[in-house]
Amino acid sequence: PGKKVLIVYAHQEPKSFNGSLLKIAVEELTKQGCSVTVSDLYAMQFEPRATRNDIVGHLHNSKEFNYGMETWEAYKRGDLSQDLVEEQKKVQEADLLIFQFPLFWFSMPAILKGWMDRVLVQGFAYDLSKSYDCGLLQNKLSLFSFTTGGTKEMYSNGGIGGDIRYVLWPMQHGIMHFCGVKVLEPHICYAPEHVSEEKRKEMLTAWTQRLKTLWKEEPINCSPEWYFK
């Protein structure tokens, strides 16, 4: 109640299963009295490429372009491009970040990876020696909610795709934990395209149910043990 939530959403089609999961989250969290903001990346035609265009005006070193260095300097000067400033403002205000997307190639779709690459710049999300438990985005929670093409069996220990937690390491630990953001259990809907309509409905209901008690959840212990045992 009164909590702020940013949902970063990466699917092209509102009628998709991901679209339904988004809709449920917006409705349920709003009903709880949360203030919900959605960054609908495809609808925004969000730019995933990390280029010189992200810096307004002059470069710190125009002879040799270094994206990390330039965005860090631009952040300090207040010279990041407007689309990044807006996303950073949303992140800054949020108590909870939900990422809603279909798993593409054991990872995020490029448009969402581009959001991570461009929004979470040095100075804003982390800094020299301010990373992991000392990251700059502390007192925030994150939750990765995604669909897969493969079944749960494929993504189990001993399955051909390996334990699903292996693919969570770069996203949860390498990005969120690095920035100091705590991580809630991921929410995974396996192979919604290959199950019955009834099973799909059950998956949607399960998401609604989880959201009802989300604020009572404890973050995971985001260390190698959680991922690799």
Add this chain to the structure above:
Amino acid sequence: PGKKVLIVYAHQEPKSFNGSLLKIAVEELTKQGCSVTVSDLYAMQFEPRATRNDIVGHLHNSKEFNYGMETWEAYKRGDLSQDLVEEQKKVQEADLLIFQFPLFWFSMPAILKGWMDRVLVQGFAYDLSKSYDCGLLQNKLSLFSFTTGGTKEMYSNGGIGGDIRYVLWPMQHGIMHFCGVKVLEPHICYAPEHVSEEKRKEMLTAWTQRLKTLWKEEPINCSPEWYFK
């Protein structure tokens, strides 16, 4: 000698350390008599977003856009957008794929992830029950060559970033192995921005040396044991 190599390169600056690694690979492999093609993604302004624009003409199901389904159908009809057709032709002809990039957030930069998302479509790179050892891109080799921000100590077992092999799982196993492509040992240059000029030169020399005997290397055993012991 006579081998074909495709280098997919994702750095904005030719004068960067990644640019030097690219230059070395082009020169050394050409000297060996290989035919080398470079996809310079930033220079090409390669599109990372997976959208309806990737399909020329009508959609299979225009009521509900499903990117995987539509690109699969478009591939079969010969209706993928021209930039994808060109990249697929380069992949098809290559004996070896080298990916050269700076590690961004425990993964590839979004522009390179977009290359994977858009180029390796169903029907071309894999198909129903044609994945992993039966993937459609067999008899090809791949090599991930990248630089990191963090040091080797950070990316060791027990280090805060975990074993570097953890971040290789989605890229090498989830993408290349899934498509039937064999994987050579990765080539990792740790923290080139934070070492001496002399150390940087040593790293460049080591890359040249490795390339001299590259064709004698055996692929890794791309199974969970290699990554997680």
